[in-house]
Amino acid sequence: MKKKLAVVALGGNAILRGNEEGTIVQQEKNVTDTLENLIHLINDGYELVLTHGNGPQVGNILMRNDAGEQMYNIAPMPLNICVADSQGGIGFIIERMMRNVLNKHGIKKNVISMITLVEIDKDDPAFQNPSKRVGKTYNKEEADKLSADKGWIFKTSPKTPGGFRRVVPSPTPKSIVNRQIIEQLTDNGNIVIAAGGGGIPVYFDENNDVRTLDAVIDKDMASSLLAANIQADELYILTDVSFVYKDFGTDKQQKLEFLDYKDTMKHLENGTFAEGSMEPKIRACLNFVKRGGSKSVVTEATKLADKSYGTKITMNYES
Numbered sequence: 167m168k169k170k171l172a173v174v175a176l177g178g179n180a181i182l183r184g185n186e187e188g189t190i191v192q193q194e195k196n197v198t199d200t201l202e203n204l205i206h207l208i209n210d211g212y213e214l215v216l217t218h219g220n221g222p223q224v225g226n227i228l229m230r231n232d233a234g235e236q237m238y239n240i241a242p243m244p245l246n247i248c249v250a251d252s253q254g255g256i257g258f259i260i261e262r263m264m265r266n267v268l269n270k271h272g273i274k275k276n277v278i279s280m281i282t283l284v285e286i287d288k289d290d291p292a293f294q295n296p297s298k299r300v301g302k303t304y305n306k307e308e309a310d311k312l313s314a315d316k317g318w319i320f321k322t323s324p325k326t327p328g329g330f331r332r333v334v335p336s337p338t339p340k341s342i343v344n345r346q347i348i349e350q351l352t353d354n355g356n357i358v359i360a361a362g363g364g365g366i367p368v369y370f371d372e373n374n375d376v377r378t379l380d381a382v383i384d385k386d387m388a389s390s391l392l393a394a395n396i397q398a399d400e401l402y403i404l405t406d407v408s409f410v411y412k413d414f415g416t417d418k419q420q421k422l423e424f425l426d427y428k429d430t431m432k433h434l435e436n437g438t439f440a441e442g443s444m445e446p447k448i449r450a451c452l453n454f455v456k457r458g459g460s461k462s463v464v465t466e467a468t469k470l471a472d473k474s475y476g477t478k479i480t481m482n483y484e485s
Contacts, residue, residue, distance in 0.1 A: 169213050171352055173393035174402045175386055175450075176200060176218040180467055181256060188222060190259075197263045199467070200404070205271050206471040213352045215396065216260060217389040220252040220363030224382075227251050228301035245300070245334060246366050246378040253281050253362035260359050277357045283343035283376070284365030284383055284391075290337035297321075298336040298382045303329035335381040337367060339388045343376075345395040352396065364388040390450035394457035401454045403447050404467045410448065410477035412438050425479045427455060451479045 180200040186192045207214060227248045234240035243251075257279030264277045296319050304312065309320040309330035323329035342348070342361065351358050364383030368376050386403055393401040412420040412433065425433075430452055439445040444464075451462030465476030 169211055169355075170400070171215070171396065171398040172207055172212045172400045172402060173215045173217065173389055173396075173398045174204060174207075175389035175404060176216060176260070176467070177403070177405045178219045178221055179406050180404055181218060181259070182222045188226070193259055194263055197259055198267060201260070201264050201267045203467050203470040205267065205273070208268075208273060208275070212400075213355065214357045215348060215352060215392065215398070216264075216357065216359045217361045217385065217392065218256055218260060218359070218363070219385045220249065220256060223256060224248050224252045224363060225301055232302065244378070245380040245382070246368075249363050249366050249382070250281055253366070254279075256362055257281075257359045264357060264359075275355060275357055277359070278351060279359035279362075280344060280348065282348075282360045282362065282365045283368045284361065284388055285340045285343055286337040286367045286369055286379070286381065286383065287340060288369040288377075288379060290335070292335040292337040292381070293379070296333040296335045298334050299323070299331040300334055300382060301332050303331050306330060335379075336384055337381050339365065339367075339383050339391045342388070342392045342395045343368065345392065348392070349396040361385070361388045361392050384446050384450075386447050386450035387453070390454040390462075393454050393459060397458070398454075399460050401451065401459055401462045402470065403450065403462070403464045404470065405444075405447065405464060406466060408466045408469045408475045410439070410444060410464050414440060414444070422477050425477060427452060427479075427481050430479055448479075455479060455481045 181193055181196055182188050183196060204214065231242040235242045261277045261279045268275055303323045303326045305328065312318050313320060318332045320330040321333045323331045344360065348358050348360050364385040365388045367381045367383050368378055371377050390401060409421045409423060412422055430448060433439065434448060439448050447464055451464060454462050462479040463476045469475035
């Protein structure tokens with residue numbers, strides 16, 4: 167009998183928190199604290215695939231790129247290599263901490279982290295409107311020079327008045343290239359870490375060769391697609407709130423615990439969820455249940471073991 171399969175998307179605060187320097191000790195502790203909350207899923211008979219974000223980390227890699235080029239004339243690597251670097255580094259942290267947590271609880275399972283390719287459409291409309299901010303903040307003179315030298319596109323930085331950040335396309339993922347081996351590994355009882363940072367965006371040319379483009383894929387959308395591709399039963403998106411709220415941050419704030427597809431679509435159409443933060447997570451959840459997943463859950467990592475927490479999204483309402 168096939169075991170239940172869950173995809174768990176670790177949010178940025180599961181690895182690096184905003185008030186921290188980002189030392190390896192801090193990142194390892196954050197990851198360990200998060201992974202402790204997944205043990206109940208294993209004990210309940212679930213096989214696991216873990217995904218993760220990479221925003222702060224890939225930003226730091228891009229800054230090292232800049233510093234190496236300016237100070238030592240080291241050839242900078244393209245964005246796809248930087249994403250791959252972050253997948254390897256973060257994947258190693260999660261794998262090592264997962265092995266230690268399993269050992270603590272006396273659970274014998276193999277863990278593997280995988281560099282994951284995600285297919286996109288090279289003609290995706292997102293390439294006509296780059297919107298995802300990456301890397302460091304520059305002043306206008308620096309941004310203009312980089313735009314002229316490298317062809318980069320810049321937009322103002324909302325968090326830094328007078329600052330500019332590079333923007334790249336964020337295309338819709340079409341398929342997880344490594345999905346078959348991921349499914350085989352989970353079928354054999356292994357914990358797989360995959361699709362880090364949304365995966366490395368690739369497309370296939372007329373000769374079926376793999377090609378890359380400078381882009382960043384939304385982590386939650388890639389996690390949703392991966393979950394559907396490998397026929398997972400449930401998708402968990404871990405963030406920094408215990409529930410999804412209607413009118414979040416206002417006097418009318420209302421906790422949403424159970425949602426079905428139809429009502430959730432109405433909330434999206436009414437602009438209930440914050441664009442760029444909760445909205446893409448909700449769309450990822452909807453895409454998963456629409457493709458056959460039984461349930462999506464949005465919650466805080468520390469509340470995962472308590473089923474009274476978390477917003478549950480199903481195709482049809484279930485309490």
